[in-house]
Amino acid sequence: MxxxxxxxxxxxxxxxxxxxxIAIVLHNGxxxxxxxxxxVNPCMPIQRYVQGLTGITDAMVATAPKFEDLAENIYNLLKDRIFVAHNVNFDYSFVKHQLAQAGYNLTTxxxxxxxLARKIFPDLPKYGLGTVCRELNIELNDRHRAAGDAIATAHLFQLLIQHDTSGELKKMVKKNANQYLPPNLSSQTVDNLPICSGVYYFKNKLGKVIYVGKAKNIKKRVISHFANNKPSKQKQAFLRDIYDVSYKEMDTEFLAALFESIEIKRIWPIYNKSQKHFEHQxxxxxxxxxxxxxxLGIDKKKKILKPLMSFNLVLQAHNTLWSWSKQHNIHPALCFLDKRAKTIDSLPPVNTHNEIVTNLVKKIEKEKETYFIQEASSCILVENGIFYGMGKVAEKNGLHSKxxxxxxxxxxPENEILKGMLKQYTLKYPEKVTII
Known part of the structure; x- marks a missing residue:
């Protein structure tokens, strides 16, 4: 049903x-x-371009029933049936959301x-409702009105059932998770994704990467993006823009996390929000x-000068400098932290102060060692405290030769997110770090 x-x-x-x-056409198969x-009275203005598209004006809906007045009837019509629509995620997200606001939980x-049309009629030029109806000679009246589009979709659905010689309808109903997939993404593409660690790329219609992610299990993680149908603007736009998925397999989840950060910085995908802040300034x-x-002093980073340490916020740099001053007994005035000391007499001897600062610098530089981390058949190299690169290596061949x-x-290229991940990893797994 x-x-x-x-x-x-x-x-x-x-x-x-x-x-x-809203229009609902009941079909028994x-x-x-x-x-x-x-x-339906939406209790809000209809955007002008939408009025132009649908022909539905504010005046037309002013005396119409509110959705909450129709909710019980709509819920009873839908609750025991499979919810069918052309680009079902869009219609379902609205109906489910507004039913929930009225106190009804739709879980069909x-x-x-x-x-379904992509499976049964794979050679159509496009799969918008207008194009499909034209190509298959389905009458479509009152375009962009609910009743006209619903009747045309019902006739399309009936035609799909009649031409479904390979049981695609039953497969989709049985494997209902596929209905969460974006309308332009092939289920075969998702089915062929590997079950391993790696980085995956969502691409738009033009093949441009719009999102990069990392995963312990690529296939599972990709599907998880579509396991809910949030009604937010960003989620709906995201689903509409996905046409393809590609991937790069990695030996471990940690390697995938590092490579994800590298790729986000390189590609700058539109839907990646995290890791797209400015580098430490x-x-x-x-x-x-x-x-x-x-x-010791704080300044903006310069191309020709290398800082002892880098920070995103000037406050973080001040806090670190105060911490060094207190821990190592460095006079605050010599770090530009205390301007009360006006004369040389209030400062420590030059030799005493310089020895303290020199020892501090040595301690900081010592942390910038050259080492590698072996992850399965891959290695990560950090040279003089700076991330160099990573990749597959011949087992036990030349691992102790830089x-x-x-x-x-x-x-x-190194970035601050990647640097932070390496620091956390080496602290957590010191036994995996080999000094060269």
């Missing part, structure tokens, strides 16, 4: 928009057995006629003043 649904709305996502018209349609299975620098003191190791690795 099926319910073919079409809706018109005030806008493109359910979190900030409402339904203006052989023929239409009932219809329901109604305008879903079926997408776009996905401040540093603690050391220089000798006219009196011979080794001074040059031999570098010859087998791919060099990548």
């Amino acid at each position: 099926f319910a073919v649904v079409d809706i018109e709305t005030t806008g493109g996502h359910a979190n900030a928009n409402n339904i203006t018209e 052989k023929e239409i057995e009932g219809k329901f349609t109604s305008l 299975h879903k079926l997408c006629t776009i996905r 401040y540093g603690i620098f050391i220089f000798e003043d006219s009196k011979g003191y080794l001074r 040059n031999a190791l570098k010859a087998q690795l791919t060099q990548y």
